[in-house]
Amino acid sequence: MHEVRSLQTHTLSSGVLARSADKQSLVVGGGNGAVQLVRPGDLTTPAIFWHDTDIRDVDFLPGGERLVAVSSDGNLRGWNFATGEFKSLPATAGMKATTVSAQPNGLLIASGGESPSVTLWDRNSLASVGQISVSETGVTDVEFSASGRRLGVVARQGPVLVYEMRDPPELLFEAPAPDSKVNSLAFSTDDQALAVALEDGRIELFDGRSGRRRDDAIQVPDTPFALAFCEDSRVLAIGTDTGEIHLWDLDTHTERANVKGHTSRINAL
Numbered sequence: 217m218h219e220v221r222s223l224q225t226h227t228l229s230s231g232v233l234a235r236s237a238d239k240q241s242l243v244v245g246g247g248n249g250a251v252q253l254v255r256p257g258d259l260t261t262p263a264i265f266w267h268d269t270d271i272r273d274v275d276f277l278p279g280g281e282r283l284v285a286v287s288s289d290g291n292l293r294g295w296n297f298a299t300g301e302f303k304s305l306p307a308t309a310g311m312k313a314t315t316v317s318a319q320p321n322g323l324l325i326a327s328g329g330e331s332p333s334v335t336l337w338d339r340n341s342l343a344s345v346g347q348i349s350v351s352e353t354g355v356t357d358v359e360f361s362a363s364g365r366r367l368g369v370v371a372r373q374g375p376v377l378v379y380e381m382r383d384p385p386e387l388l389f390e391a392p393a394p395d396s397k398v399n400s401l402a403f404s405t406d407d408q409a410l411a412v413a414l415e416d417g418r419i420e421l422f423d424g425r426s427g428r429r430r431d432d433a434i435q436v437p438d439t440p441f442a443l444a445f446c447e448d449s450r451v452l453a454i455g456t457d458t459g460e461i462h463l464w465d466l467d468t469h470t471e472r473a474n475v476k477g478h479t480s481r482i483n484a485l
Contacts, residue, residue: 232484241255421433
């Protein structure tokens, strides 16, 4: 494995990264408050979308021509690539959003943070269309599954919640509260498995339909902060606070590779 290209996009740390559904664009959110759009065919002049403070999370909306970004002041913005214009999502004052996820092939955006609920937004109008009450301690992570039919929610102190995205959303299962803080979660590409990263270095695996905890937990030497399944769901990528990415084979329960990706914590994969 070797580096094929390095892109200088930010003067400060690059905290979060997302790829568009058509795989033609990358969006990078950084510590200097900028969101930059990078297209592989034109790497010399990335488009830049500014926030007033550092970026906590980003995600592409279906179609790949718009994105939603959340900064550390809790401000959520929807960006249009063609015009460079943004629209702030309304009624965000006081909710301090820190995490956001767009529903693949769907109409919803979910956001969470210090508020005791997850807010649902319409991806076209960017208007609030509902809330899911979850935990008075707030939310660490929200993630739609690849199909868009499920939404996973990590409470800051408490259980991992998985909702079936009906109208209204219906709680599918509640995984028991782990004995360590939960940092993030990820669904497998077929929705059949759910991985949960814990502060003590464990990654617990759950059945994506029943919520039953599996026996094949993963242990890494550092603190995991980001998870992503590869496209066949047989390999789980685990980003840690030391900048390493562990590639874990779920069939053989062994580590395929350990990639040194950064000099400090990996926030998103």
